[in-house]
Amino acid sequence: MKLGFIGAGNMGGAILRGYLASGRIQHKDVFVCGRDLDKLEKLCTELGVNPCQNISELMDACNVIMLGVKPNMFPEIMPQVAEKYSSDKILVSMAAGVTIESISGFVGKEAKIVRVMPNTPAMVNEAMTSVSRNKNVDDEQFVSVFDIFQSIGKAEEVEEQLIHCVIGVSGSSPAYTYMYIDALAEAAVKNGMNKEQATIFAAQSVLGAAKMVLETGVDPVQLRINVCSPGGTTIEAVKTLQEKGFSELVEAGFQAAVDKSRLMSK
Template sequence: MKIGFIGAGNMGGAILRGYLTTTNINREDVFVSEQNQEKAEQLKAELGITPAKDIAELVALCDVILLGVKPNNFETVLPLIAEKYSTDKVLVSMAAGIEMSFIEKYLGAEAKIVRIMPNTPAMVNEAMVAVCRNANVSDEEFAPVFHIFKAIGKAEEVPESLIHCVIGVSGSSPAYTYMYIDALAEAAVKNGMAKEQAIIFAAQSVLGAAKMVLETGVDPVQLRINVCSPGGATIEAVTILQQNGFEKNIAEGFQAAVEKSKMMTKN
């Protein structure tokens, strides 16, 4: 299988590097097309992948094409893809606000399209990736594409109708989590801890708590109850957070991201 990346910026580059470090794919079978050819050559030197001279060449050579350009560039890039696209190829889009039906207008109703919604922890191979496909992508064609994203963290197949929800719960939520870590660290600093050390304490606690949820299978509410000994320090903190609307604030932030995603959508 030959894989091509059109654009290897922050997210596309994170997926590219993560995939290369966790699989045994022949790196010469991984292609990249960049607007800046010098950047493409740098990726060749760094990663051993193959620069394509342009988008048309990459599309002609590859079985799976990952489109990592910004949403406002789709109307420019999709016609270039269409020049060499054929229905034996799968196009993967990672752009927020671009529905698969929008891409079908350029590539045709028979086009095989997968849409993903990753998040920035892809940079450390801890992504959460939502993956959806149109009706033209068979299980056999979908499996190797899905594997790309399982290689950089966790991936779940969802219907496209849930993409707005995904943006709220995982696409945008690293930002909320960074706010939480920073607030904990700042509070620790006020109590005498150095900022660098406080960040380690706060971030590792978040990482550990997340692993407890994922690896034990215990409901997060029960895990929280388990930590809260009657009359202890933890239940005192939890009570104050609840009184100040902690859960309500998170839910309202989540919904704001969902509504903005809906407003941005092109179909």
């Protein structure tokens, strides 16, 4: 595989770093182009991958091309991608609100397109990614792309229509989790801990709780109950959070991201 990134910012860059770290691709087989040429040179020197001067050069060099630009850049980049697209290439878009159909509109309906919704924990090999394809991508080609996302965390194939839900539950959700960690740490600071130590206590507790869910398979509701000793401290916290509408608040945040994703796709 010759893998290209058109745009390697927060998300594309996290995938790039995570995949290189997995050791499943050689640095010489990775190509990147970006808008800011100084930043591009710096990134490519740091990671030992190939900088491309423009999209045309990258398209010539690669057979799997990650579209890592913001959704509003698609009208600018896609004509350049389309000019060099050939049937041996697969386009992989990570953009929120940009449908497979709209990408086909630029490149042609025979184009091989995979749409993914990853998240930035890709950088530490803990991404959650949904992967969807159009009918032009055969199983072998799909597996080669799926493998990229499996190597940087967990990946699941889903129907494209589920992507709005994926954005709410995993694409955007690291942001809400950081809010939770920060709020917890700030509360600890108010009770005498320094911020650095408080952040470690809060973040490690989130990491441990998430691992318990994934590794034991026990329902999070039961795991919550297991922490609540009768007449103890946790039940007081749980009752207070319930009374103050914790679940409703999380759902409202999720729904706002989902609604925006739907709106962007129109």
